[in-house]
Amino acid sequence: MSGIQTKLAIAFLVITGLIYVLEYFLPAGQGGAHLFNLLFWIAIIEGSIAVVAVGEVTNGKWVKPYRQELLSVYPLILLIGLLFVIFIPRLEYYPWTEQPGIWLNKNLFIARHVIQLIVVFFIARKFARESINEGQKRAFWGVIYLLAFAISMTGVAFDWLMSLEYPWFSTLFGALFFIEAFYCALALAGIFSFLYKAKFLDTYGESFESARMDIATLLFAFAIFWASQFYTQYLVIWYGNIPEEVSLIYYRTIDSPMREFFYSVVAFNFIIPFITFTYRRMKANYLVFLIVSIVVWVGIAVERLVIIVPRLSINPLILIVEFVIIGLMMIYVIRKRDSFLVKST
């Protein structure tokens, strides 16, 4: 097994180096692209494992077919860790760095996140192995992972993203963020069921069909759930109309095209999935499922961008390049899953 591990290690380092070059030797602006990719991918990676964990804890049948694929992304947490380390110099652009607080100050910030990522990685690894081997303790580790997941996602949401808008803050932001993580992980499952249709069908047959329907239903439920949480946050801010607090929405809705982007998020993350999946036939259709999944990803991506852009300038080209690099890495890891994540006999 060590072979693959070294391969991965090297790959990660190379990618890190690559992105470092992109970020600091090319006109990358203030690292908005970098932050975007961090946020986008960490959500998907940690989310996927969380989905499995939930499946294990509630011993839902729907998780079984997807288990290995979803779990196999766990090594990427390390990659994110590395990318975060090279992101550190960018912290200077955060508004709070001028007047650091008890909680928001560089050292503590870096420390807690590095530790967080490492811990989460090891828990994820442990859980992944337990789960794939259907070990006795897999439910237990599932719970542990979910706790870690909640904490780390909340931390990421508040510190990496929300503190960009300091002193703006919203207590719901963390929860919203890990709902989204879960949401796009489900979408990933949706993508898998398109890609690995054949394999799944001949391994699991009927049970795969029902599992897929369940995933679709979950996606549908999350569309509603996401909408409700998004609305909740919007409503409270809109109603209170406290300048410090509306700043987030205000500066993103005063002018075009930002405004359109901002509201398009609702279309991507709620309206489209909701409408499509109200019809059973749509759910049943593989292609539709794939498209909806991608739409969800787009929605999440746009939301991240909308929040980042006014604060950190972005170089779209670099954004795409980085996105592709990490994406490819993920595909690679998933394809290689059999070489590091299989039922030990």
Add this chain to the structure above:
Amino acid sequence: MTDKMTFSKRAEFISKLRELLESGVPPKKLKIVMPHPDHEVDEIVEKYVPPSKLKYFTLAGALSGFIGGFALTIGTVLDWPLITGGKPLISIPAFIVIVFEMTILLGATVSLLGFLILSRLPSFKSIISPEDYGNEFVILMDRRDE
């Protein structure tokens, strides 16, 4: 002239039912009474009788609630426009709450109504003289053929 078959075992009942239906007995000639719902039975019957129309009631109720909600909220603020707290007269984010609640309310009540209509309840005939079959599965077949 109806003849009555009672089953104490579910399996027997189901096989008999299947047999009857497959043998081409029109479903409307059968009156099947069960102590509790049963998925398998549903699946069998689905092939022969159209699905319940209840969903149209629900949809109608929900829709009217949705529209009614907007009509009520927006209508009233326009009826006598009063500014409060600098909020726009037509404060959609606030009204959504009302709209939502009304959607659910009418959706649920109309569904209930639909259910009563579709399943002929309350049926005074059987209130006055209740027909009870205990815990047995019963099939009543109408023998008369017109």
Add this chain to the structure above:
Amino acid sequence: MRRRDFMKLMGIASTASLMSSCGVERSTEKLIPFVVPPEEDYIPGEDYYYNSTCTECPANCGISVKVREFNPIKLEGIENHPINNGALCLRGQSSLMRLYHPERIKTPLLKNSAGNFEPTTWENAYSQIIKSMRDSEQNGKDNLYLSGRTTGSLSELIDEFCKVTKAERLPEYETFSYANLREASNIVFGRPEIPNYSLDKSDFLITIGADILETYISPVQLTSRLNKAKREKNFRWTHIEPNASLNGFQASEKIRIKPGSEPYLLLFLINFILKSNLQKNRIPNNILAVLPQVGVGEVESQTGISNQVLNDMAQSLAKATSPLVISGGVSTAQSGGLEIAVLTGLLQWATGMATDGVINFSISENYSSVGSVLDMVNLVNRLKNNEVGVLFISNTDPLSTMPDETGLEQYLEKANLRVAFSDFQNKTTEKCDVILPLSHTLESWGDAEPRNGLVNVIQPTIEPIFDTRSEGDILLSLLRAYGKNQTAAGYQEWLFSGWNEKHGPAFADQFLKKGYAETIPPKIALSLQANRIAEFIRGAKFATAVSDPVLFVTPSLRTFDGRSAILPLSREIPDPLTTVTYGKWVSISKENALELGVKDRDEVRFEIDGTSFELPVRIQPGLAKDVFTTHRDQIDCKLLNIDPRTGETLTALTNFSMTKTGKSVAIPILSGKMDQEDREIIPDHYDDHEMEHHHEVKATLYPEEKYPNYRWSMSIDLESCIGCSACVAACYVENNIPVAGPEQHLRGREMSWIRVQPYYNQKEEAEFLLMLCQQCGNAPCETVCPVYATYHNPEGLNAMVYNRCVGTRYCHNNCPYKVRRFNWFEHEWPEPMNRMQNPDVFVRGRGVMEKCTFCVQRIRKAKDIAKDEGRKVRDGEVTPACAQTCPTEAIVFGNILDKESEVYKKSQSDREFRVLELLGTLPAVHYLRKGEETHES
């Protein structure tokens, strides 16, 4: 003779027709409700204004009384009146309640053998008195006439009465007789008077203990003059006091001095002035010879004032073109008080202020007939040796305010007959045999002469509510009963004929219309009584600073010497420095609190030579260690001593011991906390961070409000606001705000719509923030009301629809300023209090939320007038009650859309801030921070 016919005789029917129901001994036919058509032309729903005089304290401000349906419902200062210039103080505003007070004495009372009072007829009372007067004439006893400060025609009438009845008129008794001050100016200038201080003319004011903003001589006058001076750029005010009063916090700098060490400061200043040999020649050598020399070090150690502060003060005093030094209050009411006053006089002379018009003896305050406690001592002696027959005690209550030394209380019985003229029962009347109920000023005719050259009119605005009479009428009736045949039927007639003689027939009309008559008396050339001064100084022993604790018994802003305590409002409105409302307390410093281990409301026992009394404490930042203050009406005045030389009451108690009793007394303290906890309720300055907020404020998700014609706004200048709480009282009276009472206050349920919030900063200086409904543009209270009981009206008012309110109290919860008030109960308006309710304002019932709406009823009136004249409301045409009565014009109201309006101009100032602006509520109340304008806007 009916007053109306009489007025017609006077040929001023115009005024007469309005003052229909005012008169003296007449049936109360005019008080029957309005179903019966009035016989005179009078329009229901119209406000009628009559000029009169406020007699709540000796300052005698001019008031214009608002009368509706025959009931006075509001008092306001007369515009540009030489004393109060349109303003009125807390007590003045509340004094309307004295008129309608249910506890007034309603009929003449006679003490029966059992010692209880029982009602009687006037005639009976009169005959009793006359009989007893005759008796005492026979057996050679003197009939004495003691009264409170009385001026003008009434004083003349008293003289006449005494002349005719061969009674003796005693020097008048006033609690605050300023005996030391008068004696001092007698020693220095040979004039035993209180001069008139023109603060507005001075550019550098030093006040030593004088509480010019609270009760000193004529507070409203001094306050408004001070404000006038403040508006001149280069005015500076240094206030020096041992305690922490309202004044210190308003001065340019407050200097805390060790009790009793004032003479050293004054000597230092005088010497400095002389050394700076500008005015050397002004002080004759025989004084210089005896004048003690004090070294700076000595002064420093004595007064506890640092060297450079002293020098700075002295230099600016020397430099000032027209400086003014005033001493008084707690400083002159100590054992060394006379010395302090004399030295002040000397300093005044040395700096030439006595001659250049800032100190004016020609229009000196009218205290000539006021005596001192010494006179009371004489009275007591005469009582002791049974020389007293009938003793008239008119309009004064010596027993509750006088030091015990006199022993008046025990010897009062020795008079054959004690007759009291009074409106309320008090300690003194309790001891009398006959009590003749006095009408309130608003029920009687008269005039007052607060100072030389100024006469105020007193005219009735309402039929006497009870069977009471004015002092003048009583005296005339007594005279008649005594056998003197009278021309005048009543005091009114007597008065008018008097005016007629003095000023000619045209006078009365003008007088009534204008409310006052001013004459310029000849200037008085002052001269220094060199020898008397020299001899005094030789004899004087200059007190040194007292090291042990001192308890200052100060006059109260709310209750004066206790006479105003009867007015419900004077207790309902919190003391601005401590926010205590009902009950007694002693203010102590943080250090002492720590030392004694007491916190607010804990009780301490004071022991002074034998006697002891308990008071709950209230910690007041800004007080010096070992300095305690309480109010005159909060302790037993028997404990006080007098200065044998002048008869001044000494209100600084020393050598007492304090112990914690361990008990805790529930006194209502309205302020939750008196420091701002860095919450920047009053932002101290704009740093960048705040600027950030400023630009953030623009961020909003709502459409911008559009106001077609008006956006009513208010600006409150914290530089001018002195926290005197007059506005609060005005608001109560104008808006029918119920008096909640102590129990409710203890529950935290005060009803005030406007309040004075004190905040003490790290330097223990107090700042006062007037808090009232901010009429927010984006009001948090409005949206949450389920029934539209409160909404934003097109003129920017945060309108409150009392009828529609169901009382969810959500609006109150959501108000960041907590200025809404809920009616927890149906509030009581005991008869005849209900008659002072303002018919223009809804009386709120139980379960309804209420709040300030910028006196919307006044806005309405103004708009109606404007509408009739087909124009918009002019700037300054609408004045809410609070703004109207403010002695410092700190509150400005107007339409902020009008770029010419004053409120708009003020809102552009760079001192401008709005409370909790970062909430984006867009308040309509703009505050102006303390301090100088950095640039003109």
Add this chain to the structure above:
Amino acid sequence: MNRKDADPQDTSSGKKGNPTAIDYKDQLERDILYALKKPTPLYWGGLALAAGLVIWGAISWSIQIRTGLGVTGLNNPVGWGAYITNFVFWVGIAHSGTLISAILFLFRAKFRSRFNRSAEAMTVFAVMTAGLFPLIHLGRVWFFYWLFPYPNQRYLWVNFRSPLIWDVFAVSTYFTVSAIFFYVGMIPDLAIIRRLKEGIGKRIYSILSMGWVGTIKQWRHYNQLYKFLAALATPLVISVHSVVSWDFAMSVIPGWHTTIFAPYFVAGAIFSGCAMVITLVVPMRKMFRLEKHITVDHFDKLARLLLFTSLIVGYAYIVEYTLAFWSGNVYEEGQFIYRAVGDYAFFYWLMITCNVVLPLTLFVKKLRRNISYLFVLSLFVNVGMWFERFNIIVMSLAHDFDPYNFGFYIPSIIELGITFGSFGWFFMFFLIFAKTLPILSITELKEEVHD
């Protein structure tokens, strides 16, 4: 069938030989309807006690109406107190009902069938209780109808921007829907009672059951309806407590105005609801000898749910607290410092202990499966959740922006009277329910039976 032998002890027919499904189903009916037998003195005692409390509450309220809200402890900074606390508390209790019957139904969780009936009953009665408090806390309750949008000559409508109006809609909708849900779920069971009863009882129940026969046609519509109702009730239950939370979140007061309130309150509601279900079902199970049907495993499941929601609530507490300092906003900081060390610190820590610390013990399987432990814990949770609402409401008001306005509030005897009255009111209805209606869903239990 003769009711004489309707005694669960006599399971002979089931015991000996191999019991047929029919026998078992009959047995089931007898076991569950055993509860409908003649009430014991204990029952009467309980009912009397409850009624007594109701009377106490009624008297207190009448006093308040006559003299005004001054009889409460409310004052200038603190305009809401015990009443609104009770309102939120009872709405919260109402939630698990719908949750257990609707959401668990959609998730096809088996153990629901053991609790759903009592949970639904609880919901209906709790909403009935909660619904009283908005009226009780009104300053002029005699105008309560102004809160409803009815046409009137003055063209005065209600302010649909006010969260209180949202409440009116949310709560009344919630009551209607949960009542429907409760009743519909009961129809087949009512038909069963009809079958087993005689005389007047039979009449009543046959009317209640609307002449239900159980034909396949009826069952199919019935299942449809039930599914739709569940589908509608699920978002409803979320929305209702969100709306309740918005009563506070919509304000600008520090401690009230925070975005997480909606999910936080919903979780809290379900949390307290589950606790109340345990509090009710444990004694019921004992009293009506249902050990056979409601087993430890079922409680274990419920306990997991309790633990899960308690974790969410704990999460909300922590987020709220940290962000107050994260943001560096003086007012927020002030508020949360006040909560931890201020006048009400004791209740704050009580809340933390009951809602976060104690439930953590449920990670231990032994405790999860110990019924009496669960019962005690559930009581603690009820207390904790009551004080959570109290803390949020009172502390935030007592310590808002301007230090001058800081204040203090304690409930008066009248408020306590009405509070206890509300508990009496709730339990009174529940006791009546337990004696007159099927306390478990017989039909659904039958469904699980196979030959």
